[in-house]
Every structure is written in structure tokens, then in C-alpha cells.
Amino acid sequence: MKFTTYKTPMQFYPVVEELLYKDEVTNVLTIGILKGAQADDDFSNCFFACGEVDGKVTLALVIYGLHLVLVTNEEAYLREAAEFVANKNLVYPGVIGSRPYVDIFVEHLNALVDHSIELAMSQRIYRLDQVSDIKRAKGVMRPATLEDLDLIMDWSRLFAEMDGGTFNEDRSRKNRIKGIEDKRMFIWEVEGEAVTMAALGKSTHKSVIISLVFTPENQRGKGYATTLVADLSEYALSLYDYCTLYTDLSNPTSNGIYMKIGYKPVADSAMYLVKE
Structure with a gap:
């Protein structure tokens, strides 16, 4: 080669x-x-x-x-x-x-x-062409604003910890600000309170990744993430031919939720981390 x-x-x-x-x-x-x-x-x-x-x-x-x-x-x-x-x-x-x-x-x-390079996460890649008819939780999806930045940064930090990945404060802040300014960061809001976030991530000419799906622990189990991903996916399908999404295979709950929305498994991937 x-x-x-x-x-x-x-x-x-x-x-x-x-x-x-x-x-x-x-x-x-x-x-x-x-x-x-x-x-x-x-x-x-x-x-x-x-x-x-x-x-x-x-x-x-x-x-x-x-x-x-x-x-x-x-x-x-x-x-x-x-x-x-x-x-x-x-x-x-x-x-x-x-x-x-x-x-x-x-x-x-x-x-x-x-050094050692060790498996950190087994992932599955999903594709969505049409959102299934599912029960929606109460609340509303809205674009994030710069007033949400501190909260989004806190959630991004927790998201990185949950994913077992690395978190760079400066890079993350820069990316979140750009996401907000480009109207690609979204919040699920219930009675004026932000309860879940998600984003339109990397894209091709035809598709976009739904990413940064996170709900704080005290708001989980209420259907907020499911509803936000469903609504955001519908919005994304108005802009692209299809959506994609990466999941942690060790979390059967999230994998089940995404398939309920209409996401279908396409391939498996993995993330390895360097251990000095």
C-alpha cells in the first residue's frame, strides 16, 4: 500500500x-x-x-x-x-x-x-428516513440561545463523562457557540424550564447526524429525550434526505428509544482511548 x-x-x-x-x-x-x-x-x-x-x-x-x-x-x-x-x-x-x-x-x-489503546465504547450507527408515530411528551422544542450556553456547557461536560470521552472546555465552548449561532443546538422546554438538549451535528449533502442528546438525571424517564429527538429528526428531514445517529451499545434503553422513533441499525463502530 x-x-x-x-x-x-x-x-x-x-x-x-x-x-x-x-x-x-x-x-x-x-x-x-x-x-x-x-x-x-x-x-x-x-x-x-x-x-x-x-x-x-x-x-x-x-x-x-x-x-x-x-x-x-x-x-x-x-x-x-x-x-x-x-x-x-x-x-x-x-x-x-x-x-x-x-x-x-x-x-x-x-x-x-x-502505550495501550483500549476499547472505550461499542457503538451502533442508525439511519432514519421517516419518523414513526409515537406518543410525545409535554413541552416544546426551541433553538438554543446564548442565554442557554452555561447550562449547555454543564450538560456537555456531563455528556462527555457519560460517554467516557475527553472534554476540552475551550473547544467545546467554541463549538457550542457556533451551534447556537447556526441554529443547530436545540432545547426541549417544559413550562419555561430547559430539560433536554440535542443538536444537528456533522452533515453530508444528503444527511445529518443527530448528536449531543442529553437529559439531566432528575429529568429522565419522562419521555423528553425521545420527543426532542423525534421532533428534531422531523425538522432535519425537512432539510436532508435522511438522519443518522450514533449510540452506545451498552445502553439498551437509548437504542430501544431510537428504534421506536424509526431509526434502523446500519453498522457498528467503536471508540478506543489511549491509556498512557
Whole structure:
């Protein structure tokens, strides 16, 4: 496999676009990352690389902002990819990718680096084309405002802890402010009180990820998250052809809720975290 690195996402995206859109639902996160990155101007801590076999791109590696993302649907060259990454001495808190390829890649990588990379979350990727007719909880969906920012930051911190991921205060605040200004952050409100949040996340030309679904512990079990996701998904379907959503497979309640709304499982993925 021949590996090529690129300095900017603008150079990289056209090279890997065909690979990414072969499985758009699975790769919506990576597509969204690369689309968003093109508005940036500092790529000093980023990494963009692809692997080619006989002139055909079959693998992509991306670091933008946080984790190392692996994109491939071929097992044959994962050892070579792991060796390539290990030799680059890259800094990343974790690795994300679709299964089984990310599992095999990390297994090879663990044999080559001086730290341990351990499974943090088994995930499932869902697709929604139409919202099912479900019972709605009381309340109303509204776009978040900057007055909600402190609360959203508190919930984002708890969301990251619950997900077992890392939380960067400055990056998160910047992203939440942008989400509010772009009207992509939403609140479920009951009698003037914010009780749940969710967001429109990364997107492609056809789809968008429903993300940051969080309800504080004292408001759970009342159907607020279910209703917000259903209403936000309906809104998203007025803008895109379909929605996608990532879930923690260890939480059968949330997986059951999303399927009740109409989300159908498409693929499995995993998030690994580096343990020094």
C-alpha cells in the first residue's frame, strides 16, 4: 500500500471523496469533519493521509481536533496502516472507526506503540428516513440561545463523562457557540424550564447526524429525550434526505428509544482511548 499525506483538508478531500461516499451512512462523521475543517486556517495539529493500492484509494486516516479516524472497508492492509501511523509518532487521545476494521487496526497498533489503546465504547450507527408515530411528551422544542450556553456547557461536560470521552472546555465552548449561532443546538422546554438538549451535528449533502442528546438525571424517564429527538429528526428531514445517529451499545434503553422513533441499525463502530 502506498501512503500519501496532505497538509490541508482542501487538498485531501477530493482524493478520498469517492471512498467516503461509497458508504455515506457509515462515513458521515468523517465527511462532516472534513467539510467543516475547510473553513479553518490552522492545520498544524491535524493529520490527513490516504492509502492506495494500484492507484485506488482504499483507506483514509484523519486527525482533526481530536481522535484518529480510520476509514476503510478492506482488512488486507490494516497492518501496514498501523505501521504507518506508529512510525509517524502522532498524538491523539483515541481511535474511531467502523467494525471490524478498527478493532483489527488497533490490535496491530497496540503491538507497535509504547502505550495501550483500549476499547472505550461499542457503538451502533442508525439511519432514519421517516419518523414513526409515537406518543410525545409535554413541552416544546426551541433553538438554543446564548442565554442557554452555561447550562449547555454543564450538560456537555456531563455528556462527555457519560460517554467516557475527553472534554476540552475551550473547544467545546467554541463549538457550542457556533451551534447556537447556526441554529443547530436545540432545547426541549417544559413550562419555561430547559430539560433536554440535542443538536444537528456533522452533515453530508444528503444527511445529518443527530448528536449531543442529553437529559439531566432528575429529568429522565419522562419521555423528553425521545420527543426532542423525534421532533428534531422531523425538522432535519425537512432539510436532508435522511438522519443518522450514533449510540452506545451498552445502553439498551437509548437504542430501544431510537428504534421506536424509526431509526434502523446500519453498522457498528467503536471508540478506543489511549491509556498512557
